[in-house]
Amino acid sequence: MTTVADAVGWDGALDALAERIAPRFCRPEARRRAGQYLAGLLAPVERKNGWQLAEVAGDANPDGVQDFLARMRWDAEAVRDDLRGYVVEHLGDSQAVLVLDETGFVKKGTRSVGVQRQYSGTAGRIENCQIGVFLGYAGRLGHALIDRALYLPQAWAGDEERRRAAWVPEAVAFATKPKLGLAMLERALDAGVPCAWVAADSVYGADSVLRQALVRRRIGYVLAVTSGQRLFPGTVSDWVEDVPADGWHRLSAGDGSKGPRLYDWAHLPFRGAPEEWGKGLLIRRRLADGDLTFYFNFAPAGTALKELVRVAGTRWTIESGFELAKGEVGLDQYEVRSWTGWHRHITLAMLALAFLTVVRTAAIGGKGPGRLGRRTSALDRAGDPSPAPPAARPSDPKTRHRYCLVALAKTSPAAGAALSLETPHPNR
Template identity: 35%
Template sequence: MHASERFDRYLEHLSAGLGHADRHAGLRGYCTGLMLPLSRKSVEPMAARVDPMHASARHQALHHFVAKAEWSHTEMLRRVAQWVIPKMDFRSGGWWIIDDTGFPKKGRHSVGVTRQYCGMLGKQDNCQVAVSLSLASDQGSLPVAWQLYLPEDWAADAARRTKAGVPEEVRFATKTQIALEQLRALLDEGAPRYCVLADAGYGVDTAFRQALSDMGLPYAVGVTSAVVVWPPGVQPLPPKPYSGVGRPPVVPQRTAALQPLSVKALAMSLPPQAFRNITWREGSNAALSGRFAAVRVRHAGGNAGKARLRPEQWLLIEWPACDEEPSKYVLSTLPEGTPLDELVRVAHHRWRIERDYQDLKQDFGLGHYEGRGWRGFHHHAALSIAAYGFLMAERLIADKPVGGKKNFVERQVPALPEDYVPRGSSARAAPRDDLDHELAPSAELPPDRSSKAVPLLRKSKRKASLMTQ
């Protein structure tokens, strides 16, 4: 079967979740536009390339489809996963990867925009931030859940919520709370209980780690150097006897010689022979390796070290030989007998989410949406992931290794008509009441960029399941 036929079948599969047949053309046009080699993939330039002879009418149609039509982005992501995930090989294990990504945005009316940390810029600035959950194997990874983080000032502003179309049921939730809800929803649908990976922005939250354990999920999550643990071989004293007044004590007793340490202090105290050079995978140019040590510790609570006694878990330390101190710390509940090289391999599997974001933003227009509303923001993201998912599936079918050259279906970009007038001219006006024209610059690929591989999945006969085996 030719790739174009598989694309038609893929769109039929996705269309079944749209609710109305008149939305099928919008899905095809939007996904096609996202896969074209355009420098910007907002509605107007995509419409002009997909249907150059009727650019204005197609612009209005695509704008309505993404910003106004009442279809579920959650159902769209579910159907993308049903197509792609069965094509992935989980015989060597699977991982849930939690992360968030930022979109620079000026003004204050685009939904969720506020001054906050933006990973894309590496600093605090005006931006939107979305939390995602990806399912990964050795072959690749796919975002299967996506939600905008709504800051407290937005959640409490009824006027802005109404104007941006924020659903009534959406309330303020931290990023860790959003991620946990995404996980719970997928597990309730029968998704597998794989190890969870996350960076220190999530890993430092003790309640987050405990919630993962309560769900029966092992984890390998980053923590900061200030997190305090009981070092290996140290058995803390039991809490003070209960006096009968107030709450029973839960914090282990301490003496001058019996104190918890920060993970940095513990790492600095280890002898040089505790560290080994480990290679965890082949990079695009050379093997990726580093210097690591792993010890069994008990978390002692935040930076102060005042918490109830926790079960033992792994502390993985990465300390480049050329650096004066360790660079990364990971807490993990993988089994006690897990070899060091496996701990390193699992912890470094989180790189896939960074690659997902890079490809989605640079190749599939994830950050190019210009609307201000909640619905359009989530619809555009789901469609970007849908386009990404199809090309992932094509790569899995072809059995191409991640990191190889693209072998995607070549799509010819239709030429613009001679009388085409770009957006901003009154000659071809279209509704723009909810468009944000104060856009921050977005990252775009140079024309000669060689994109690297994207990951993939297979259509499931079960309507709402992410089961992979």
């Protein structure tokens, strides 16, 4: 049961979070606005647009909010780093999963940066929208969004006039979604984010450069691929016939709204991975209709099937994160058109979502508001000097081999015991 003391503690924790990021803002007015913006995103108002955020801040109009997002000098990338540190401090887990995915932001017109008619998984169809690629962090204590990148389509990347109008930095060039995702993964790993796995859908799983980068770093992955993904001598769907009769195991991929999400799973390991690691094909079969989903995986030798299934099931956490972020902290309710404004709003909305997750974790775990007390800022911890102010609005207009099949040890379909992925198939 939440007490008055809890509420007071959480309010103080929000002040501490605003204090944590304060060194990223060069002037007192920007620091004040940042705290107000966070409070507004967490406030119980119907929409987190400029007018309602201004109302929460006590302003007569949204000019101050718009100025904060578009013209005040502050570094959204540094705040992103503080967000990542905050999540690690409160939710850090050595067995956590980094999850890549994208979400769409439906928009009208053609002036919002990166907007065009393109497929949006959020809408389930082609829409006039922006696409953001996100990196989620999912551990035992909770999950949050820790990085973001706006996808800039080729039509935008090559249009100097539109780039200049939307303040797209000169250094930003066209990059595929997997390339954006890999850059975020590398930022997290270079920063020492504790994790053991990466999960993603087939947009990212099909990218060999991304997979190879994770292999070099010895980071495990469970990455979805389409049924047509090439795997010598055919496609992954051709490999289903190699699953022995006793090779399917009924396991839960985590709890859903209606209880455990049960599927039948099979694993076909490959040879040819680095020493002490293994690669393989994980196959999920839906109970209702037999529909199949395929995953490439890379894991330490001896990893149990149950663990691969857990990682595959963790991918839903980022979808849940999008839903919460859009429903509770206004991730998609911004009224900005520029590159700068998009990244600033999205970063602060992700920070607000992380705060909610930490508060809920503390409440459910009975750890109380003390766990949310003041933490030193990123600059205090690192001993860094004050950040240099970001550049003002740009004025320059240029701005194989067949792998050996290995069978799994037989187990009861409902059993949750660990399953070895090491036993050689007697016929191979």
